[in-house]
Amino acid sequence: xxxxxxxxxxxxxxxxxxxxxxxxxxxxxxxxxxxxxxxxxxxxxxxxxxxxxxxxxxxxxxxxxxxxxxxxxxxxxxxxxxxxxxxxxxxxxxxxxxxxxxxxxxxxxxxxxxxxxxxxxxxxxxxxxxxxxxxxxxxxxxxxxxxxxxxxxxxxxxxxxxxxxxxxxxxxxxxxxxxxxxxxxxxxxxxxxxxxxxxxxxxxxxxxxxxxxxxxxxxxxxxxxxxxxxxxxxxxxxxxxxxxxxxxxxxxxxxxxxxxxxxxxxxxxxxxxxxxxxxxxxxxxxxxxxxxxxxxxxxxxxxxxxxxxxxxxxxxxxx
Amino acid sequence: xxxxxxxxxxxxxxxxxxxxxxxxxxxxxxxxxxxxxxxxxxxxxxxxxxxxxxxxxxxxxxxxxxxxxxxxxxxxxxxxxxxxxxxxxxxxxxxxxxxxxxxxxxxxxxxxxxxxxxxxxxxxxxxxxxxxxxxxxxxxxxxxxxxxxxxxxxxxxxxxxxxxxxxxxxxxxxxxxxxxxxxxxxxxxxxxxxxxxxxxxxxxxxxxxxxxxxxxxxxxxxxxxxxxxxxxxxxxxxxxxxxxxxx
Amino acid sequence: xxxxxxxxxxxxxxxxxxxxxxxxxxxxxxxxxxxxxxxxxxxxxxxxxxxxxxxxxxxxxxxxxxxxxxxxxxxxxxxxxxxxxxxxxxxxxxxxxxxxxxxxxxxxxxxxxxxxxxxxxxxxxxxxxxxxxxxxxxxxxxxxxxxxxxxxxxxxxxxxxxxxxxxxxxxxxxxxxxxxxxxxxxxxxxxxxxxxxxxxxxxxxxxxxxxxxxxxxxxxxxxxxxxxxxxxxxxxxxxxxxxxxxxxxxxxxxxxxxxxxxxxxxxxxxxxxxxxxxxxxxxxxxxxxxxxxxxxxxxxxxxxxxxxxxxxxxxxxxxxxxxxxxxxxxxxxxxxxxxxxxxxxxxxxxxxxxxxxxxxxxxxxxxxxxxxxxxxxxxxxxx
Numbered sequence: 001x002x003x004x005x006x007x008x009x010x011x012x013x014x015x016x017x018x019x020x021x022x023x024x025x026x027x028x029x030x031x032x033x034x035x036x037x038x039x040x041x042x043x044x045x046x047x048x049x050x051x052x053x054x055x056x057x058x059x060x061x062x063x064x065x066x067x068x069x070x071x072x073x074x075x076x077x078x079x080x081x082x083x084x085x086x087x088x089x090x091x092x093x094x095x096x097x098x099x100x101x102x103x104x105x106x107x108x109x110x111x112x113x114x115x116x117x118x119x120x121x122x123x124x125x126x127x128x129x130x131x132x133x134x135x136x137x138x139x140x141x142x143x144x145x146x147x148x149x150x151x152x153x154x155x156x157x158x159x160x161x162x163x164x165x166x167x168x169x170x171x172x173x174x175x176x177x178x179x180x181x182x183x184x185x186x187x188x189x190x191x192x193x194x195x196x197x198x199x200x201x202x203x204x205x206x207x208x209x210x211x212x213x214x215x216x217x218x219x220x221x222x223x224x225x226x227x228x229x230x231x232x233x234x235x236x237x238x239x240x241x242x243x244x245x246x247x248x249x250x251x252x253x254x255x256x257x258x259x260x261x262x263x264x265x266x267x268x269x270x271x272x273x274x275x276x277x278x279x280x281x282x283x284x285x286x287x288x289x290x291x292x293x294x295x296x297x298x299x300x301x302x303x304x305x306x307x308x309x310x311x312x313x314x315x316x317x318x319x
Numbered sequence: 320x321x322x323x324x325x326x327x328x329x330x331x332x333x334x335x336x337x338x339x340x341x342x343x344x345x346x347x348x349x350x351x352x353x354x355x356x357x358x359x360x361x362x363x364x365x366x367x368x369x370x371x372x373x374x375x376x377x378x379x380x381x382x383x384x385x386x387x388x389x390x391x392x393x394x395x396x397x398x399x400x401x402x403x404x405x406x407x408x409x410x411x412x413x414x415x416x417x418x419x420x421x422x423x424x425x426x427x428x429x430x431x432x433x434x435x436x437x438x439x440x441x442x443x444x445x446x447x448x449x450x451x452x453x454x455x456x457x458x459x460x461x462x463x464x465x466x467x468x469x470x471x472x473x474x475x476x477x478x479x480x481x482x483x484x485x486x487x488x489x490x491x492x493x494x495x496x497x498x499x500x501x502x503x504x505x506x507x508x509x510x511x512x513x514x515x516x517x518x519x520x521x522x523x524x525x526x527x528x529x530x531x532x533x534x535x536x537x538x539x540x541x542x543x544x545x546x547x548x549x550x551x552x553x554x555x556x557x558x559x560x561x562x563x564x565x566x
Numbered sequence: 567x568x569x570x571x572x573x574x575x576x577x578x579x580x581x582x583x584x585x586x587x588x589x590x591x592x593x594x595x596x597x598x599x600x601x602x603x604x605x606x607x608x609x610x611x612x613x614x615x616x617x618x619x620x621x622x623x624x625x626x627x628x629x630x631x632x633x634x635x636x637x638x639x640x641x642x643x644x645x646x647x648x649x650x651x652x653x654x655x656x657x658x659x660x661x662x663x664x665x666x667x668x669x670x671x672x673x674x675x676x677x678x679x680x681x682x683x684x685x686x687x688x689x690x691x692x693x694x695x696x697x698x699x700x701x702x703x704x705x706x707x708x709x710x711x712x713x714x715x716x717x718x719x720x721x722x723x724x725x726x727x728x729x730x731x732x733x734x735x736x737x738x739x740x741x742x743x744x745x746x747x748x749x750x751x752x753x754x755x756x757x758x759x760x761x762x763x764x765x766x767x768x769x770x771x772x773x774x775x776x777x778x779x780x781x782x783x784x785x786x787x788x789x790x791x792x793x794x795x796x797x798x799x800x801x802x803x804x805x806x807x808x809x810x811x812x813x814x815x816x817x818x819x820x821x822x823x824x825x826x827x828x829x830x831x832x833x834x835x836x837x838x839x840x841x842x843x844x845x846x847x848x849x850x851x852x853x854x855x856x857x858x859x860x861x862x863x864x865x866x867x868x869x870x871x872x873x874x875x876x877x878x879x880x881x882x883x884x885x886x887x888x889x890x891x892x893x894x895x896x897x898x899x900x901x902x903x904x905x906x907x908x909x910x911x912x913x914x915x916x917x918x919x920x921x922x923x924x925x926x927x928x929x930x931x932x933x934x935x936x937x938x939x940x941x942x943x944x945x946x947x948x949x
Contacts, residue, residue: 007477067483068446069455093477097458100443103412104450109413109526112441125530130440131336135343138531142524153480177441180455195478201565207592235497235592244461244496245475250332250437251355251495259565266592269332270354273440280563281539282555287595288912289826294833296539300551300557301912310552319558348576351584390577503581505615505628505638512574 002031003084004052005075007094011043015198016090016150021051022119023088023150027119032056032076034169036063036071044087051158056082059169067181068097068212074172076105081170084145085185086124090119091149099149109141111148125149132273152197168237187221196246201259204248204275206233208264209304212241218308219263225312231255233271249274266306284308320372320487322363323427324397325418325444326379327353328388329437341531345419352388352439357395357500358493359431365498366429371465376397380408380414386516392513394503395426400514401425403521410527411436411443411456414554417521418444419451429470430488434494443493455485461496569588569863575634584639585614594646600739601764603728604649612683616653618644620807621661623679632807632869636814640862643818645661645679647921648772650818654811655724656680660687660733662804666790675750676731687903688729689779691801697721698934700735701744701798705780707736713786714738716750718759719779722928726776727761730754734780737802738794749797750785758783769810769920805930806868806878810817810884812929813865816886818894823893823918824854827900830907847903863888880942887935888932890925899923 002024007014025029032054035045038061042150045057058074075098079087087102089095091113098127103110111117114126124146130137161222196202202245203226215236223230234249248255250270261276267283267290275281276295283296284307293299300307330336334349351566363375377392377400379385389400403417430452432445442458449456457463459475460483470489473480503511542558544551560566571579589610597604611617617633621627628634635657643650664672679685694838696702705718716736723732732752739746754758762777794801828851830840841847863883871878897919901908908915926932 009478045378067455068458072450093459093475096442097446097456100412100415100446101450101456103443103526104415104447110410110447111445111527112411112439112443128440128531130438131330131343132332132437134336134534134687135338136533136535137529139527139529141526142528143526175445177453177455181483181485184484186476186479186481189480201387202389237495238499244494247495251435259559259563263409276537280559280565286647286912287914288907289830292543293543295537295539297563298555300542300555301528301543302548303552305554310548311555314549314552314556315566317553318560349579387577389672394581502585502610502614505578505581506623508577509574511627518694564935 001030001032001082001084002027002086002088003079003082004031005087005089005095006033006034006035006044006048007092008037008044011040013044014060014090015157016092016152016304018051018157019092020088020150022155023117024239025158026155027086027117032082032084034075037061038064040064045167049167049206049282050160051165052161053163053165054082054122055167056257058172058288060172065186067178067183068094068101068124069181070102070174070178071098071179073178075102077172078170079106079145087145087147088215089147089149091151095149099147103147103218107143108145108147109143111141111146113149114150115154117148117153118148122232132269133254133276161216170248184284189285194227194229195232196229196248196253196255197200198207199255199257201226201228202231202232202257202267202275202278203228203246203261204231204262205236205242205263206265207235207239208266210264214305215241218304219288221310222261222263222308225315229255229257233265262292262296262310265292267295320429321374321376321425321427321498322366322372322429322431323376323378323422324356324359324363324392324431325427325433326356326360326377326382326388326392327433327436327438328379328385328488329353331336332437333383336534338532339536342529343411343532347384350384350387353433353436355433355435355437355493358497359395359491361414361498361500362491362493363429363431366465367396372429376401376413376427378418378421378425379403380405380409380418382523389516390508390511391503393514393516394508395501396507399512400516402518403517404471404518405523407525408529409491409523409525411439411441412526413523414444415447415451418448422448422452430454430490432490432492434492442492446488449490452488454488455488456492457483457485458492460491461494463497465551490565511521571633571637575637578634578682579637579641582614582641584653586641588854590642590645590649594648595914595917596647597648597772598769601774603774604652604772605723607649608683608686609654609670611642611649611653611657617656617683618661618681619657621677621681622769623666624777625665625673625681627661627677631873632810635807635840636810636865639811639814640818640821641672643815644822646772646820647815648770649931650815651770651773652686652725654808654815655689656687656729658808658811659689659801659804660731661790662807663733663800666750666804667749667796667800669811670715672791680731686725686728686763687727687733688723690723690732690734692720692722694719694721696753698931701747703737703747704753705734705736707750707785709736709738709782710784713784714750714790716780716783716785721777722765722775724773724775725779726774726778727764728774731793732759732778733789735797742795744796744798747797748794749800751789751791751792752783752785756783768923769917770924795862804871806882807930809882810865810869810872811926812837813885813889815888816925817862817865817926819922820854820858820861820889820896823897823900823915823922824858825917826915827851827854827903830904841903850899850903854899857892857895861885861892864888880939883930883935883942884939886929887932887939891932893922893925894919
């Protein structure tokens with residue numbers, strides 16, 4: 001039995017949820033889905049019933065905004081209920097904490113942030129990156145059950161099933177650690193701008209832009225023209241020009257847009273590890289020796305203050 | 320109060336990786352303290368400097384060379400260090416139980432773990448050891464205060480940030496923005512040689528094994544555009560539209 | 567014979583390499599284009615302990631030897647030559663002479679500030695007409711009530727106008743040649759002490775270099791270092807340490823240039839393959855690497871001898887000669903490997919060459935080093 005953990009926002013399943021269904025179907029075997037949350041989660045459970053034969057809805061309003069500990073306890077009880085040997089979660093901020101806790105709780109193994117997962121006889125094997133995304137590993141779980149966190153975008157979204165599934169509710173009993181954490185206000189990341197990890201085009205500004213004003217004029221300006229997400233290097237965030245939630249790299253976000261433009265970015269390995277899976281990379285930097293040029297499809301050795309305005313004009317002038 | 324901080328000895332960002340026969344090889348001299356763990360060591364040392372803790376203990380799991388990461392932590396202000404020594408490549412979950420035990424053994428009520436590890440590219444150790452300890456976890460922490468036996472923090476969630484509070488004992492995983500780590504100054508590196516470092520052998524089974532490893536290199540076009548800004552810009556725009564087809 | 571550096575020193579080397587990569591290297595190109603004295607990085611270097619490497623811990627220094635000094639200075643220079651020059655000057659004469667010849671009060675007054683990098687030191691010996699022939703200096707120190715009045719001018723002073731503490735050599739007895747020279751320590755705000763505009767040099771622009779003028783500058787007795795007439799001998803005895811530092815600096819610049827050239831040779835393709843596969847380039851890289859290794863071994867051995875209190879004048883001069891000439895050779899060869907790009911300011915190798923070129927000129931020209939070596943050889947053979 002494969003259990004798929006469905007993340008949702010106010011009853012709407014997140015993009016990754018249907019990708020997990022595809023992954024589960026590729027693994028083969030019985031599939032069930034679990035949705036956590038109160039009545040507001042009901043629609044998500046109903047939606048998933050169109051894709052999998054069985055959906056367990058842990059109907060507890062405290063789970064609408066709950067600690068990792070609490071969510072882990074809820075999921076652990078469902079895993080036990082359905083007898084899952086494999087649990088699939090989306091690798092995001094939430095899955096990153098719950099997956100390992102769940103695996104430890106159940107005495108199993110964790111295959112983390114995988115690009116692909118398959119079964120070979122009794123083993124579960126996955127493909128994932130390591131060493132700051134420089135190495136490609138094939139790994140095998142040596143304990144059970146196997147918790148797998150799946151990289152968003154690794155699988156296509158599933159098509160609906162032919163027959164509708166059943167939604168069953170399930171209560172949960174919590175332990176002391178589940179009561180320990182008090183969560184406060186949740187604040188959405190600002191800006192009304194395209195979310196970085198989902199953007200098709202990302203413009204990243206580096207220290208070579210010179211100062212915060214130039215960043216705004218050149219990087220944000222170009223991003224506006226392209227309806228792109230805005231990213232920064234660690235150096236820019238350290239300098240205080242931009243907030244750290246724009247940071248791409250080892251200690252920031254990993255992005256893989258179709259087009260990534262690096263303006264005044266030197267290309268330290270820690271940064272490259274966060275963007276090297278991008279489709280097309282453009283680099284503009286005045287230092288021809290900068291490492292960013294090794295990963296660029298198109299490189300311009302020049303002054304960003306001249307090249308970026310010229311590029312904006314050229315893009316505007318394209319038919 | 321005693322604070323424990325986990326440090327990992329990982330390949331330096333500039334290290335050369337070689338994939339020989341399905342294993343990643345790195346020169347022994349190309350390792351350093353994981354940058355993510357620096358935030359944890361810094362946070363622990365600042366709490367001690369503020370008089371909120373009595374002792375900072377640095378913990379590491381790894382082969383003998385991992386001692387260098389502990390010496391760096393000692394140079395950054397930790398008081399003593401423990402190396403759980405093993406030559407095995409252990410996945411984060413396999414490390415969690417021994418780390419939990421070492422944390423309990425040193426009497427810590429607060430454990431810092433780097434938000435992500437630079438060798439496994441994993442964020443699992445913090446949550447896994449929190450589970451092994453039975454402690455709550457504040458992950459991807461960007462602000463942290465200790466108030467009357469409680470941790471009051473701000474941490475990242477999927478779409479933004481959130482306030483988090485829980486009474487000690489707690490596990491905190493770190494990320495950029497939590498603080499600005501200090502450099503280990505040369506005088507402190509020299510003093511750190513005299514701080515206590517215990518080595519204890521470790522033998523636990525791995526829960527994930529690596530079957531194969533490769534270093535894929537993605538071929539990039541590597542086109543260099545030359546000329547004045549206007550010429551370069553119009554050629555770039557044209558190529559992005561017609562050649563790369565991304566516009 | 568164990569050629570490996572001691573583990574403790576390797577730990578320090580790694581820490582400095584990391585620090586230099588994060589703090590010094592990123593500002594190097596910008597400071598070359600728009601020069602200014604790098605106060606911010608110097609402050610951080612002071613906190614690291616890099617500005618008082620040889621000074622004893624009792625005065626706030628690291629109390630390390632010349633081998634450590636050479637290793638650490640090479641790391642700084644590999645990130646930026648100008649920072650290494652400023653560091654080697656402030657680490658060198660000012661601190662070593664005050665330590666060796668200063669009174670207890672003088673040591674307490676200046677060493678802690680210099681070792682911590684709270685004050686930057688400069689050394690004023692060279693004059694417009696007295697470079698290699700330093701004893702021919704003309705700056706005069708006339709005895710007056712309670713001290714001396716200094717008059718004269720100094721040339722090519724690293725950190726001129728920016729340093730806080732100046733070690734000045736002046737003639738107290740013009741008739742006595744080298745034995746008429748005395749050493750004085752002046753603070754920057756001393757009335758009568760003024761500085762020319764920064765020299766427009768070929769390279770190392772951030773290592774601000776100026777002329778220094780003394781117009782009837784009063785220096786009290788307690789700021790004379792040692793006895794009258796001892797100044798020149800003091801300075802000469804400290805030469806070896808300074809030369810080891812410059813040798814290390816030259817190695818650092820050479821290493822950076824070589825690394826850039828080797829990388830470029832791997833990436834740049836011509837006629838369908840990386841250019842390192844052509845013997846013209848491969849042979850060049852082999853020569854560059856060999857000369858760097860040879861110079862490094864000479865430098866480390868000279869430092870090792872100094873650390874054991876042994877005479878090392880010949881070895882130090884050989885190291886300085888070999889390292890500085892290797893640096894110029896390697897940087898020039900690196901430009902050649904880069905081809906047309908080597909001539910462009912968009913690539914770092916032209917800066918490395920400009921920075922390296924002065925290493926055969928200061929701290930004793932290559933000609934002076936050859937004079938020293940030949941004299942030492944003669945002394946050895948004469949026994």
